Amino acid sequence: MFKKLSFLLVAVIAVIAISFASTAQDKKVFYWVSHGSPADPVWTYFLAGAEQWAADTGNEVRTSFHSGDVPSHQEAIRAAIAAGADGIVTSSPDPGSLVEVVAEARAAGIPVININTPDDTVDFNAYVGGDNVTFGAAWAQYLVDNGLVESGDFVWMPVEVPGATYGVQEEEGIASVFEPLGITWEVTEATLDQAEIITRMSDYLTANRDKIDAIIGLGDLVTGSIKRVFDQVGVAPGEIPVVGWGNSLDTTQEVLTGYVNAAQWQDPQATSYVGLSLAAMASAGIPPGFDVITGALYEADTAQIYDDILAGK
Numbered sequence: 001m002f003k004k005l006s007f008l009l010v011a012v013i014a015v016i017a018i019s020f021a022s023t024a025q026d027k028k029v030f031y032w033v034s035h036g037s038p039a040d041p042v043w044t045y046f047l048a049g050a051e052q053w054a055a056d057t058g059n060e061v062r063t064s065f066h067s068g069d070v071p072s073h074q075e076a077i078r079a080a081i082a083a084g085a086d087g088i089v090t091s092s093p094d095p096g097s098l099v100e101v102v103a104e105a106r107a108a109g110i111p112v113i114n115i116n117t118p119d120d121t122v123d124f125n126a127y128v129g130g131d132n133v134t135f136g137a138a139w140a141q142y143l144v145d146n147g148l149v150e151s152g153d154f155v156w157m158p159v160e161v162p163g164a165t166y167g168v169q170e171e172e173g174i175a176s177v178f179e180p181l182g183i184t185w186e187v188t189e190a191t192l193d194q195a196e197i198i199t200r201m202s203d204y205l206t207a208n209r210d211k212i213d214a215i216i217g218l219g220d221l222v223t224g225s226i227k228r229v230f231d232q233v234g235v236a237p238g239e240i241p242v243v244g245w246g247n248s249l250d251t252t253q254e255v256l257t258g259y260v261n262a263a264q265w266q267d268p269q270a271t272s273y274v275g276l277s278l279a280a281m282a283s284a285g286i287p288p289g290f291d292v293i294t295g296a297l298y299e300a301d302t303a304q305i306y307d308d309i310l311a312g313k
Helices: 006-020 041-057 070-082 099-107 132-145 165-181 194-211 226-233 249-256 268-283 303-310
Strands: 029-034 060-065 087-090 112-115 126-129 154-159 184-189 214-217 242-245 262-265 296-298
Touching (some): 029 070, 029 268, 041 060, 041 268, 070 087, 070 099, 112 268, 132 165, 132 214, 132 242, 132 262, 154 165, 184 194, 194 226, 226 249, 242 249, 249 303
Parallel strands (some): 029 060, 029 087, 087 112, 154 214, 242 262
Antiparallel strands (some): 262 296
C-alpha cells in the first residue's frame, strides 16, 4: 500500500496556520491553474479544495481549467504574472511545457507550487501530490504479486490524453515492473468526453477481449467507466482484473462491487488546499524546502472510507 509521508504533518499544519493568518487588510490573490477538464469528476474535488481554502483564509483564488491545451495553460500562468499574483498553484500539462513560464514567474518573485503531476525539469518551489511513477509501478506490482498477471500476459491501458505527463510517468513505472517479466501492454486513447470514452473502451474490449489479461486505467475517467464498459460488453465483475485511479464515486463503487480490484486515492481536495497553503507561506517569505507526497492504494475493505469522502458524508 502506498503510504502518506507522516513526517510532513507538522510542517503542513504550520503552513495551514500561516494561511489562516490572512485578514481583510492583507488579502492576497492566488492563481490555481489545471490541465484537467471541468467535466472530469476528480477535478471537481481538486477545485473544491481550492475554493475551501479561499473561504477559510479570506484570500482570493482565481481558477481555470485548460483541458490539456498547453498554450492556453501557459498563457494562464503568464496572465497571473502580469496581474502580479501573490502565488501560483499549477498542474503540469506536459513534461517540460512549463519550464519557461515558471522561470518567468520566479524571476518576478512569484512562487509557483506544482500539484497533481510532478515535473522535475521545471523550477517549482515545491510539489504537492502523488508520485505517478511510483503509482504506476505499484499498480503493476499489485497485479504481479496477487497472481493476476504473469510472463507472456497482455495488459490494456486506456488513458484520456496520450502523451500527457500523468500517463507518461505512470507507464514508466509500469514498464519497470512488466518489462523484466516479459509482460506486454498497449496504451490507447479514450479522450476526455465521458460518452466517447465508454464507446471507445467498449469497442476496444470487444475487439481484443480474448487477449486482455488485465486492465490498468491510467486516468480517473477511464477507470470510473469500467462498470459501464463491462456491462455493455458482457464482462462479469472480476472476470478481468482491473487497477488504476480511484478519485471518483464511480470507482469507489466499482471497487466495492468487484469491478475494480484496487484503486489509487490521490487526496484531491487536500492537494489543492495544501498547495495553496505552501504558496501563501512562500509569498510570506518562508521557502517550503520540502514536497508533500499524497496517496493510498485501496481495495474493497477500505473503499467505503473514500466513497464517504467523495459523497460528502
